Amino acid sequence: MPGPGEIQPDVKLRAVQLIEALGSWPPGGSGAAAAGARVAALGGVDTALVSQAGPLLPTADQAALQVIDAQYGGILADSASVLVVCDQWTAASPTGPVTAGGTTVDVRLSAAAPRWTVTALHPAAPGAAAGSLSAAASSVLADSRIELPPAALADVRSGSVHDSVLQAMLTLARTYSMSVSVVRSGHPLDVFGTTRPSDHPLGRAFDVWRINGRTVVDPTTPQDLVDGFMRAAAAAGSYNVGGPRQLSGGTTPNQFFTDDTHHDHVHVGFNS
Structure with a gap:
């Protein structure tokens, strides 16, 4: 939840609510259609954004997502980038092991009333682990x-x-x-x-x-x-x-x- 020191707190809240809706679901709630229903329930968010969710929607029977931090990648009078940093845990079956993961999503928004509008999602793409490190x-x-x-x-x-x-x-x-x-x-x-x-x-x-x-x-x-x-x-x-x-x-x-x-x-x- 945005604290008292935030500039445009609802902009961050809007971004976070969408990422939470995309990346968390109960048993049996996987897939794009179910994700679209969760997004639609937020109100005022384009369900087509589901197609940009990428690593937030792995193949899993259930998932839980926790936002670590939401910081600005940029904030202007009419547009913003909110970097939503999150952990995610998934299970392939109701009794299967839990796998820890997570990502960072650059959420783009534009000014609108009564709330800013999410226009695009850009999930992180870190690349594969190197064979050796410095x-x-x-x-x-x-x-x-x-x-x-x-x-x-x-x-x-x-x-x-x-x-x-x-x-x-x-x-x-x-x-x-x-x-x-x-x-x-x-x-x-x-x-x-x-x-x-x-x-x-x-x-x-x-x-x-x-x-x-x-x-x-x-x-x-x-x-x-x-x-x-x-x-x-x-x-x-x-x-x-x-x-x-x-x-x-x-x-x-x-x-x-x-x-x-x-x-x-x-x-x-x-x-x-």
Whole structure:
């Protein structure tokens, strides 16, 4: 549920409700037709979006989905991207074993009344696990202070994340515990509202939504905690650190930035 610190809270709620409806069903409730009925029950959502659900609709007798976080991939006056990060558990039969999974979905919306309209779904596509990984990737996967959701975990296992990102995670984890929302997959290809490529799909960025157990978006989270994390990210080599406040200083004039999109997470980007 959106908290008091959210910008346009119902935009996030709309996205989350759709992902929950698509990715959870009782025994015998699998398939596109049943998913369409769940979506129709929400009201005001196009059931054709079922065809874009991808990994949210595996072949399974039943499924349960839990949203880990919903953060903005972009928010403008008339359009938005909400990145819905989730765990999902499925069972192939009523008495069969439970399989853990999950994904991140870039949910696109446009402004409308009384509620914003979902226009498209872009599920993460992390790629297959690599045969071998760098020492940095292996260390990140073993570090209990770096919490990776399913799609981000698959990104690291795929070997497609630059060591600059991984080394920064390890450096930050010496001081902070952090919950990562997005690394490479599940993020818009371009910086939202522009034609400028994002560093995320290139494997050169990661976003953090929770630091030392405190969410970035919560107004009660100490500002010094988030600001200190941002400065530590810059010291770890990031050329582009975004967050809920504009920080002074930096090695370049634009090393720190803020906007509505980044009020709910810290973005840590690298140029190589």
